[in-house]
Amino acid sequence: MSITDQDWREEQQRADMVIGKIGRRIEQLEREVGIVRSDVVDIRKNFWDDVTVNLSNMEDLTETYFSLKQQVEILDERERRHRNASVALGKLTRLVRSPYFGRIDFTEEGAKSGESIYLGIASFNDDDENTFLVYDWRAPVSSLYYDYPPGPASYETPGGDVAGTMSLKRQYVIRDGSIALMFDTGVTIGDELLKQVLSRSSDAQMKSIVATIQKEQNRIIRNDRSRMLIVQGAAGSGKTSAALQRVAYLLYKHRETLSADQMVLFSPNPMFNSYVSTVLPELGEENMQQTTFQQYLEHRLGKQYELEDPFAQLEYVLSAADEPGYEARIEGIRYKSSADYLHAITAYKDVLEREGMIFGSVRFQGRSVVSAEQIREKFYSFDSSIRLPNRLILLRDWLLQQLRQFEKAERERDWVEERINLLEPEDYQRAYSQMRRKQQGRTETFDDYEVEKDLLARMVVAEEMKPVRHRIKRLRFVHVLAIYRQLFENKALFSQTAGASGVPEHWQDICRQTVGKLSGKEIPYEDATPLLYLNELMLGFQTNNSVRHVIVDEAQDYSPFQLEFLKRLFPRSRMTALGDMNQAIYAHASALGELDPIAALYGPEQTELIRLTRSYRSTREIVEFSRGMVPGGEEIVPFNRGGDKPQVTKAADRSELHDNIVADMEALRADGYESVAIICKTAGESAAAYEALRERLPLQLVTKNTPEFVKGMLVLPAYLAKGVEFDAVIIYDGSQEQYHRESERKLFYTACTRAMHLLHIYALGEPSPFVTAQAADTFELETVRA
Numbered sequence: 001m002s003i004t005d006q007d008w009r010e011e012q013q014r015a016d017m018v019i020g021k022i023g024r025r026i027e028q029l030e031r032e033v034g035i036v037r038s039d040v041v042d043i044r045k046n047f048w049d050d051v052t053v054n055l056s057n058m059e060d061l062t063e064t065y066f067s068l069k070q071q072v073e074i075l076d077e078r079e080r081r082h083r084n085a086s087v088a089l090g091k092l093t094r095l096v097r098s099p100y101f102g103r104i105d106f107t108e109e110g111a112k113s114g115e116s117i118y119l120g121i122a123s124f125n126d127d128d129e130n131t132f133l134v135y136d137w138r139a140p141v142s143s144l145y146y147d148y149p150p151g152p153a154s155y156e157t158p159g160g161d162v163a164g165t166m167s168l169k170r171q172y173v174i175r176d177g178s179i180a181l182m183f184d185t186g187v188t189i190g191d192e193l194l195k196q197v198l199s200r201s202s203d204a205q206m207k208s209i210v211a212t213i214q215k216e217q218n219r220i221i222r223n224d225r226s227r228m229l230i231v232q233g234a235a236g237s238g239k240t241s242a243a244l245q246r247v248a249y250l251l252y253k254h255r256e257t258l259s260a261d262q263m264v265l266f267s268p269n270p271m272f273n274s275y276v277s278t279v280l281p282e283l284g285e286e287n288m289q290q291t292t293f294q295q296y297l298e299h300r301l302g303k304q305y306e307l308e309d310p311f312a313q314l315e316y317v318l319s320a321a322d323e324p325g326y327e328a329r330i331e332g333i334r335y336k337s338s339a340d341y342l343h344a345i346t347a348y349k350d351v352l353e354r355e356g357m358i359f360g361s362v363r364f365q366g367r368s369v370v371s372a373e374q375i376r377e378k379f380y381s382f383d384s385s386i387r388l389p390n391r392l393i394l395l396r397d398w399l400l401q402q403l404r405q406f407e408k409a410e411r412e413r414d415w416v417e418e419r420i421n422l423l424e425p426e427d428y429q430r431a432y433s434q435m436r437r438k439q440q441g442r443t444e445t446f447d448d449y450e451v452e453k454d455l456l457a458r459m460v461v462a463e464e465m466k467p468v469r470h471r472i473k474r475l476r477f478v479h480v481l482a483i484y485r486q487l488f489e490n491k492a493l494f495s496q497t498a499g500a501s502g503v504p505e506h507w508q509d510i511c512r513q514t515v516g517k518l519s520g521k522e523i524p525y526e527d528a529t530p531l532l533y534l535n536e537l538m539l540g541f542q543t544n545n546s547v548r549h550v551i552v553d554e555a556q557d558y559s560p561f562q563l564e565f566l567k568r569l570f571p572r573s574r575m576t577a578l579g580d581m582n583q584a585i586y587a588h589a590s591a592l593g594e595l596d597p598i599a600a601l602y603g604p605e606q607t608e609l610i611r612l613t614r615s616y617r618s619t620r621e622i623v624e625f626s627r628g629m630v631p632g633g634e635e636i637v638p639f640n641r642g643g644d645k646p647q648v649t650k651a652a653d654r655s656e657l658h659d660n661i662v663a664d665m666e667a668l669r670a671d672g673y674e675s676v677a678i679i680c681k682t683a684g685e686s687a688a689a690y691e692a693l694r695e696r697l698p699l700q701l702v703t704k705n706t707p708e709f710v711k712g713m714l715v716l717p718a719y720l721a722k723g724v725e726f727d728a729v730i731i732y733d734g735s736q737e738q739y740h741r742e743s744e745r746k747l748f749y750t751a752c753t754r755a756m757h758l759l760h761i762y763a764l765g766e767p768s769p770f771v772t773a774q775a776a777d778t779f780e781l782e783t784v785r786a
C-alpha cells in the first residue's frame with residue numbers, strides 16, 4: 001500500500017510534536033545545566049568557607065574531617081549532575097534535528113491493540129515518563145526493525161522471547177525537522193533508503209549505519225554470547241561498520257558495567273583511526289580506545305631497539321624480489337609468524353629454565369660490580385622448580401643486595417671526596433635538607449664533621465648509582481635480545497626447540513640475516529612480536545586486566561602469533577575479529593588462514609563465526625569485475641546499485657599514462673567527484689607519481705605518517721588504502737609488470753575494492769593478468785586516447 005498525503009500530514013504532525021517536546025526538554029536542561037554549573041563554580045570558589053576547620057583536639061579534628069568530607073560529597077554530586085545533564089543535552093541536541101529514522105507497528109500475541117514504535121539514535125520519553133516517543137535503536141524491541149519484514153516477528157528480551165505481528169515498517173529521512181523522505185518497506189529493510197545512502201559521495205569520516213543495518217549485520221552487532229566472535233566478510237560488506245555499531249550496542253546494553261575506555265580497537269594504521277573516530281560520538285557514545293599493533297610494539301620495545309614497521313617490511317616484500325636473500329627473508333617472515341614458531345619459542349623458554357640464559361654484567365664506572373658469569377651461576381643455583389620469572393625476581397633482589405655492599409665500600413673511595421669538594425652550595429643545601437628529612441629527629445647533627453662527611457658520601461654515591469639500581473630493578477641485566485639471537489646462532493639449540501615441526505627452508509640464510517639485523521639492535525617486523533613474547537615468557541606477562549573487549553579490524557593481517565599475543569595481553573577480554581582472507585596483503589601467515597588458527601584461539605565452544613557475503617561499498621559492476629580475482633569470489637553478492645563498468649586503459653609510455661590520468665582526473669572533478677584516489681603499489685611508486693603529477697593536479701601525497709584521512713585527490717600506496725573508500729579509484733599502473741605474482745593478487749584486489757562508484761585501471765603496457773583473466777564483459781578495455 002502506498003503512502004498517502006494523509007499519511008505524510010500525520011507523520012509530519014507527529015514529528016513536529018516530538019521535536020517540540022524535545023526542544024522544550026532541551027530548554028529545561030539548559031537551565032538546569034546552567035544552575036548546576038554555577039553551583040559547582042560557587043562551591044569551588046567558597047569551598048573553605050563552608051568547612052569548619054579546627055585542629056585543636058581530637059574531637060575538633062574529627063568534626064573537621066566530617067565537615068570536609070561532606071563538602072567534597074556535595075561538590076562531587078553537583079559535578080556528576082552537571083556531567084549527566086550535559087551528556088543528556090548532547091543527545092537531545094542530536095535528536096532534535098532528526099528524532100527518528102524508523103517505525104514499526106507491532107502487536108504482541110494475545111494483545112488487543114498494537115503499538116507504533118519509533119526508532120532513533122537515543123530514546124526519548126514523554127513528560128509522563130512512561131510513554132516512549134522514540135526508542136533507542138539498541139533497545140530489545142528495536143531488533144524487530146532490523147530482523148523482520150512485516151508479518152510474524154519476535155524479539156528477545158531478558159525475560160524471554162516476545163512474539164507477535166508486525167503490520168507496518170516505515171523509514172524516514174528527517175532533515176532539520178522536516179520529513180524529507182518516507183518509505184514503507186517490504187522484504188529487506190529499506191532497499192530504497194540503502195540505495196540512497198550508498199549512492200552518496202564518500203566522506204573523510206565514516207558514517208553510522210543505524211538506519212539501514214542489515215539483518216546479517218545485526219547478528220554481529222547484537223551478538224553477546226561468545227568470547228570470540230569472528231566475522232569473515234567480503235570487501236565492503238560492512239565489517240568495520242558493524243563493529244562500530246556493535247561497540248555502541250554493547251555500551252548501551254551493559255551501561256552499568258562497561259565504559260568506553262574498557263574497549264580497544266586495533267586498526268590497520270593511524271589514518272584509519274581518524275577515519276572511524278566520529279562514528280561513536282555521532283551515536284552519542286564516547287570513543288573507545290584506538291590503537292595499532294605497531295603502536296603497542298613501539299610502546300613496549302621502541303625505547304630499547306629500532307623497530308621496523310609493517311609498512312617498511314611490505315615495501316621490501318613488494319619491491320626487492322631481485323635482491324639476493326629475498327626468498328630467505330620471505331620464508332623467514334612466513335615462519336616467524338606461524339604457530340610452529342610460537343611453539344618453538346615456548347619450548348625455548350623450557351630450555352632456558354635449565355641452561356642458556358645470557359646476562360649482562362652489572363658495572364659501575366667501568367668496573368664490574370657483579371660479572372655476567374656470577375649472575376648466571378647464581379641464577380642456575382636457585383631451585384629449578386621455581387618459575388623463570390620468579391627466579392629472576394630472586395636474582396634481582398640478590399643483585400640489589402650485592403650493589404648495596406658495593407656501594408658501602410665505594411663511599412671510601414677518592415672520587416667521592418673529590419666530588420664532595422666540588423659540590424655547589426645548592427647541592428650542599430639540598431643534601432642538608434634531604435638528610436634532615438631522613439634523620440627525622442635522630443640525634444646526629446650536621447655540625448659533626450664526620451657525620452656530615454658520611455652523609456654527603458652516601459648521597460653522592462647513591463646519586464651516582466641510581467641508573468645502575470634502576471637497570472637492575474627493571475631487569476635490564478637479562479640480555480633478552482642476545483637470548484633471542486642465540487636461537488639463530490646455534491642450530492642444535494633451534495632444532496631442539498623446533499621439535500617435530502622441523503627447521504624451515506633457507507635456514508642458514510635466515511639465520512645470517514636475522515643475526516646481522518639484531519646485532520645492530522634493529523628488529524625486523526617479523527621478529528618484534530616473537531621477541532616480545534619471549535621477553536614476557538621470561539620476565540612475566542604484562543597484562544591489561546581492565547579491558548573487557550578487544551576489536552581487531554583487518555584481522556587477516558595479523559599472524560597467529562600476534563593474535564595469541566593479544567589474547568594473553570588482555571586476559572579478561574572478549575574479542576571480535578573482523579577480516580577478509582582475500583585482503584591478506586602481508587607476506588606472513590594469516591590468522592585467518594586455511595587452518596584457521598584464529599578459531600582455535602579460544603576453542604570451539606567459545607567461538608562463533610559469522611560470514612558476510614553481500615558487498616555494499618561498490619557498484620554492482622565493480623563487484624562483478626573484482627570478485628573474479630579472488631578464490632571464493634563467486635559467493636560475493638553485490639548490492640543492486642548500478643554504475644559504469646570498470647575501465648582499463650593501456651598506455652604506451654609514461655608520458656601518455658600521465659596525460660591520460662590528468663585528463664581523467666579533471667573530468668572526474670568536473671563531474672563532481674570529491675574524493676578520488678590514485679592508488680599505487682608501493683610508497684616509492686606513489687612518491688614518483690606524485691612528483692610527476694603535482695604540477696598539473698591539486699594532489700596530496702599520503703604516507704604512513706599521514707595522521708588524518710582527508711577528502712580530495714590523493715596519491716597513496718594500496719596498503720594505506722586498507723579499510724577506507726573513495727568515490728573513484730584510479731589504479732596508477734595496473735600492468736603485468738607491476739602485478740603478476742600470486743603474492744600481489746590480494747593487494748591488487750584490495751586496491752580495486754576501495755572504489756564506491758568508479759574504477760579506472762591504467763597500465764603501462766599489458767594489463768595485469770588479474771585484469772585480463774576477468775570475463776571480457778565485466779570491463780571496458782581501451783588503448784590510450786592519444
Ligand SMILES: Nc1ncnc2c1ncn2[C@@H]1O[C@H](COP(=O)(O)OP(=O)(O)OP(=O)(O)O)[C@@H](O)[C@H]1O
Nearest residue numbers: 209212213214235236237238239240241616617723
Ligand atoms: N547496512 C548498511 N547501511 C548503509 N551503509 C552500509 C551498510 N553496510 C555497509 N555500508 C557501507 O558500505 C561501505 C563499506 O563498509 P565497511 O567499510 O564497514 O566494510 P568492510 O567490510 O569493513 O570493508 P573492507 O573490508 O573492504 O575494508 C561503507 O561506506 C559503509 O557505510
